[in-house]
Amino acid sequence: MYSPTDLKKNTVIELDGQPYKVVEYSQKVVGRGGSIVNVKVKNLLTGAVLPKTFKGQDKISPAEVLNQKVQYLYSDGNDFFFMNPTSFEQFQVPNDIVGDAKDFLRESDEIDLQFFNGAIVGVVLPKNVWLEVTVAEPAVKGDTSSAITKEITLETGLTVQAPAFIKVGDRISIDTETYAYRERQK
DSSP: OBOGGGOOTTOEEEETTEEEEEEEEEEEEEGGGEEEEEEEEEETTTOOEEEEEEETTOOBEEOOEEEEEEEEEEEOSSEEEEEOTTTOOEEEEEHHHHGGGGGGOOTTOEEEEEEETTEEEEEEOOSEEEEEEEEEOOOOTTOSSSSOEEEEEETTSOEEEEETTOOTTOEEEEETTTOOEEEEOO
């Protein structure tokens, strides 16, 4: 059982028999009364986002969510197809469950699928992914030493801001939560 202060962003909990993921978290400490935790939780089955408030003595059940390592195969535009690399079982996952993870998926990448009571409820990406730059304007001479950024396009079609010295063909690390540039591969 979780206490309200154990809840952090991306923690998966169970409310009324449904799995929810914490998408926002804030804690307010009130004098002798302890603390109040306000969260926004997303239902992993329906996609609905709800505000919830927990008091210091509340107990919250963790959801029985299982992760399974899979390999991304392809997308047909509406659904994404994955395969378990050991059993070769294939999974068809709707676009709304994959969500923003599609911005980082490349064929043959390994990720985790989340299962709740046998149903796929989410896609778990690593914290950072390495992607190749496919479109980048050349840097203007003299602008490469400061913190000037430019928009670049990556091999998955994702566009992000990156330092001016990044060029086509570079492999860069992107934070999958914030979409922020992290570093260039050496």
